[in-house]
Amino acid sequence: MGKVKKSPWLLHYDGSSCNGCDIEVLATLTPVYDAERFGVVNTGDPLQADILMITGGINQQNAPVVKQLYDQMPRPKVVVAVGTCACSGGVFRECYNMLGGADSTIPIDIYVPGCAARPESIMDGIMKAVELFQKRSDEHDRYEKEHKGEAGPVDPNINTARDKVRMKEMKGAADV
Amino acid sequence: MGKKSVIPFGPQHPVLPEPIHLDLVVEDERIVEAIPNIGFIHRGLEGLAPDRDFQKYLYVVERTCGICSFGHGLGYVESIEGIMNVEVPERAKYLRVVWAEMARMTSHLMWLGFTADAFGFESLFYEAWRIREKVLDLMEMTTGGRLIYSVLKVGGVLKDITPDMQKKILDDLNEIEKETREMTRTFLDDYSVKTRLVGVGVLTKQQAHDVGACGPMARASGIVCDMRMRGYEAYADLGFEPVVSQDGDSYARCEVRINEIFASIELVRRAFERMPKEGDLAVTVKGNPDGEYFARIEQPRGEAIFYSEGHGKPALDRFRLRTPTFANLQALCETLKGAEYADVPILILTIDPCISCTER
Numbered sequence: 001m002g003k004v005k006k007s008p009w010l011l012h013y014d015g016s017s018c019n020g021c022d023i024e025v026l027a028t029l030t031p032v033y034d035a036e037r038f039g040v041v042n043t044g045d046p047l048q049a050d051i052l053m054i055t056g057g058i059n060q061q062n063a064p065v066v067k068q069l070y071d072q073m074p075r076p077k078v079v080v081a082v083g084t085c086a087c088s089g090g091v092f093r094e095c096y097n098m099l100g101g102a103d104s105t106i107p108i109d110i111y112v113p114g115c116a117a118r119p120e121s122i123m124d125g126i127m128k129a130v131e132l133f134q135k136r137s138d139e140h141d142r143y144e145k146e147h148k149g150e151a152g153p154v155d156p157n158i159n160t161a162r163d164k165v166r167m168k169e170m171k172g173a174a175d176v
Numbered sequence: 177m178g179k180k181s182v183i184p185f186g187p188q189h190p191v192l193p194e195p196i197h198l199d200l201v202v203e204d205e206r207i208v209e210a211i212p213n214i215g216f217i218h219r220g221l222e223g224l225a226p227d228r229d230f231q232k233y234l235y236v237v238e239r240t241c242g243i244c245s246f247g248h249g250l251g252y253v254e255s256i257e258g259i260m261n262v263e264v265p266e267r268a269k270y271l272r273v274v275w276a277e278m279a280r281m282t283s284h285l286m287w288l289g290f291t292a293d294a295f296g297f298e299s300l301f302y303e304a305w306r307i308r309e310k311v312l313d314l315m316e317m318t319t320g321g322r323l324i325y326s327v328l329k330v331g332g333v334l335k336d337i338t339p340d341m342q343k344k345i346l347d348d349l350n351e352i353e354k355e356t357r358e359m360t361r362t363f364l365d366d367y368s369v370k371t372r373l374v375g376v377g378v379l380t381k382q383q384a385h386d387v388g389a390c391g392p393m394a395r396a397s398g399i400v401c402d403m404r405m406r407g408y409e410a411y412a413d414l415g416f417e418p419v420v421s422q423d424g425d426s427y428a429r430c431e432v433r434i435n436e437i438f439a440s441i442e443l444v445r446r447a448f449e450r451m452p453k454e455g456d457l458a459v460t461v462k463g464n465p466d467g468e469y470f471a472r473i474e475q476p477r478g479e480a481i482f483y484s485e486g487h488g489k490p491a492l493d494r495f496r497l498r499t500p501t502f503a504n505l506q507a508l509c510e511t512l513k514g515a516e517y518a519d520v521p522i523l524i525l526t527i528d529p530c531i532s533c534t535e536r
Contacts (some may be wrong), residue, residue, distance in 0.1 A: 010240025014194045016217040019532045020242020020323040022193045023286065030305040062195065062216045065187055091236050094227070097220040116242055116323045 002059075007039035008078075008133045010126075011049030013069055015102055016092070017056025020116030021083035025053055028126070035126050046072040047140040051129045057085045057092060058099045071105045076136035078129045081108045082122055084115045091115075180208065185520065186235025187216050192524070194531040202517060208510040212505055218535040225495035230465055231330060233492065237438035240497065241533040242323045243286065246279040247475035248497070248533075249255055249328040251482035254408065256330045258469035259463060259486060267455035268332040269410040273447045274345075275319065275327065276409075276441040282311045283476035284433045284440075285356070287528050290361065294521040295372040303359050310352055314345050353441050360434045361375060364427075373427040377523045380424055387506040391478020393527055396432045397424035398411065403474035414446050426526045433528075441527070464488050477501055477528050499533040 010029075014022045028035045029042050043049050046069045056065060070079070079102075082089040086102040093100065102108055109132055112125035180203050187195030195216035201209040224236055237252040239247045250272060258265060265274075289304035298523045308367050312322050318337050319325040327335045337345070363369060379389065384397035395418060402418035419435040421428040465486030472481050478500030485494040504527040511523050 012193075013188055014217065014532075016219050017529065017532065018239045018242045018245075019194060020239075020245070023242055026193065027305065027309070031302050032306055032309045044188070046188070056217070057219070059216075059218060061218065062187070065195070065216065069188060091239050092219040092224075094224065095220040096223050097218050111483075115239070118322065125421065127383060 004039055004130055004134050005138060006051075006134065007041065008050035008130055009043045009048055010051050010053055011042050011043055011069070011073065012053045013047050013057070013066065015054050015056035015062055015066060015086060016098070017057045017085050018116075021055035021086070021114075021122075022133045024116050024119055025055060025082060025122060028122045033123060035120040035123055038123075038127060038130055040090060040126060040130065047074070049073050049127070050077055050133055052077065052106075053082050053126075054079065054102045054108075057089045057101055058105045059097045063099060063105050066102070066105050076133065076140045077086050077132045078110070078136065079106060079108050080110045080112060080125050080129050080132045082112045082125065083117045087111045087113055108133055118141065179203070183517070186278060186459060189521075194529065196524075196529065196531050198512075198520075198524075200512070200517070200520065205517050207515050207517060207520070210509045212509060214505075214531065214535055216535070217532045220426065221536050222495050222497065225492045227491065230486065230492050231329050233495070234328065234330070235326060237495075237497075238324055238326060238328075240499075240536055241530055242503060243283050243530060244475045244477065244480075244533060245324050246275055246328075247473060247480060249325070250276060250409075251471050251475075251480055251497075252484070252495075253328050253330050254473060255469045255471035255482040255484040256465055259275075259465040259467045259484060260330075260463065262331050262459060262461055264332055264409075265456040265459060266410075267452045268457050270451040271337060271446045271457075272328070273410045273414065274337065274444050275315070275325065277443045277447070278311055278315055279325075280476045281352075281440045282308050282315070283301050283528075285311065285439050286432060287476075287525070288360075288430070290510070291522065292363075293527050294525045295369065297362075297369065298368075300359070300362055307352060307355050307359065309426070310348060310355075314348055317341060317344070329458055330407045331454070331461040334457070336457055346445065346448065349441050349444060353438065356437055358432045360437075363430055370427065372519075372522060373430055376426040376519050377515055377526060377529060378423070378425045379507055379511050383510055384424065384507060387510055388503050389478075389507040390503045391475070391500045391528075392429055392436065393431045393478065393504045393507050395419060396421045396428040397439050398422045401479070403472050403479050406472065407473075410447065410450075413450060414443055426522055429526045464490050465492065475500055477530055477533070478503065480533075497533075497536060499530070499536075501527065501530045501534040504529075 081102045088101045183200045186200040187197045197213040199211040209223035214513045238249040240248045288302045292300035319327045381398045466488040468485040481498040483496040486492045
């Protein structure tokens with residue numbers, strides 16, 4: 001983990017998980033594991049959040065909710081998928097109401113495996129997210145400085161060629 | 177008479193760890209009606225039953241909910257054992273009680289933390305979760321998992337609690353009991369906490385009966401209903417007595433859950449005393465389920481009903497699960513009527529909502 005200039009705020013949303021990962025995300029933020037020492041704070045407001053932690057897969061009814069939350073977050077932003085269900089759909093992959101993992105609806109940056117994901121691995125995911133957020137934030141600032149705040153063709157959120165390809169493939173993806 | 181307006185609450189809200197949507201019809205600051213809208217976590221796991229072997233389907237049922245995971249597994253294996261007339265070994269019955277009661281403790285401590293968070297008492301929230309971690313450590317030591325345990329099987333249990341572990345559990349329980357007593361003094365005696373709980377969201381005995389409330393919600397309104405009185409597993413030998421309170425407000429519900437934590441600690445101690453020192457952990461189960469069975473067990477949130485139907489094939493034809501929060505949602509809508517808008521987060525939390533159980 002490099003030098004972190006800002007304190008990113010966390011937004012947690014339960015896609016359609018079994019609750020296990022949600023509780024572990026909260027346990028990670030309480031003093032026993034204390035993720036707040038890395039400068040992150042849990043918030044309930046998507047307009048102020050920088051890192052979205054999504055637990056559980058996506059079903060028919062919550063796909064628009066997840067998309068809306070993602071769109072409401074200001075750029076730059078980082079999305080962490082917590083738990084096997086958010087990564088791939090998990091045991092519920094074959095259920096009739098599931099669309100799949102969280103990446104079926106929004107682009108995911110960091111995948112945290114585990115059923116339920118352990119606080120230690122969630123913490124690892126948070127640290128990677130903080131690092132990535134700092135990188136994107138720097139890119140964003142540099143871009144704005146060079147272009148004097150104009151909206152350009154390059155989205156600071158899209159960092160790698162792989163992301164660009166995935167973005168094209170994704171049907172009905174959020175406004176990115 | 178003010179103008180009526182509708183305030184949407186959820187599905188994403190700071191006090192809600194899980195998504196539920198409520199349309200609150202308000203008149204000034206007072207709520208006239210609450211219309212719940214569920215389905216944000218509906219996965220349809222009951223639909224998986226015909227595709228899975230009945231032994232393997234247990235792992236799906238355990239993942240109905242991460243908080244009452246053990247309860248769901250227990251209900252499912254009971255329903256299958258009921259169909260197949262399996263007699264579970266004595267020691268396995270006691271081990272199941274020990275784990276079920278420890279899972280109940282983690283659930284209630286978690287709920288106390290959430291409630292403290294809902295009325296803005298952050299340090300109390302952290303204190304409750306700190307104690308909860310100690311119980312989780314005991315669970316991890318005995319089962320290998322923090323939330324999803326997977327120690328059950330049809331016909332018994334998979335793991336044993338050794339004498340060393342037993343000693344450690346009993347030592348730690350003393351400490352947990354002492355710390356919980358200290359913490360719950362704040363819940364029950366603190367002036368500012370009382371102002372947020374006493375008299376808020378009263379559910380009378382008649383109302384609780386009419387809407388079919390269950391679990392701590394019903395017991396706080398004076399209804400003596402606890403599935404553990406049925407004496408399934410080893411509860412019949414343990415001299416179980418339900419915890420009941422009469423007032424029916426948020427304070428009473430808090431009191432019931434706190435006293436249930438102590439009751440659970442006592443049950444674990446008694447179970448270790450009366451458990452046979454050695455014996456089989458499981459019996460071999462042969463054949464496929466042919467028939468149907470209703471199992472009713474008491475989860476941390478109330479009575480859960482498991483229905484299994486099989487016709488001699490490896491997979492069940494039908495599995496149905498009715499969860500306590502589904503019953504208590506009606507009670508929630510009842511208590512929300514006439515409540516202040518500022519009390520909504522606490523009222524939603526006092527039913528101890530477990531949305532992922534409800535929607536499955």
